[in-house]
Amino acid sequence: MKNINLKGVSKQTWVRTVVLALALVNQALVMFGVTDNEVELETWTRYATYAFTVISAIWSWWKNNSFTQKAQEADTVLQQ
Numbered sequence: 001m002k003n004i005n006l007k008g009v010s011k012q013t014w015v016r017t018v019v020l021a022l023a024l025v026n027q028a029l030v031m032f033g034v035t036d037n038e039v040e041l042e043t044w045t046r047y048a049t050y051a052f053t054v055i056s057a058i059w060s061w062w063k064n065n066s067f068t069q070k071a072q073e074a075d076t077v078l079q080q
Helices: 011-031 042-062 069-079
Strands: none
Touching (some): 011 042
């Protein structure tokens, strides 16, 4: 089992992880109908949240997310 090293995780990895988590929470809220119904733009809200989820998921997985010690060491070697 790989050991996770949270101290060595880069800021960019944290930002991508938080954006993905927010997108997934937002998508779940839309799926369960927890949206603001004051404005009659429900269809556009669903499209926007779906697009946000897809874009953040692709962005998060496209980038190199180094959570293990070995991966962080490899990133250091790569940058040198």
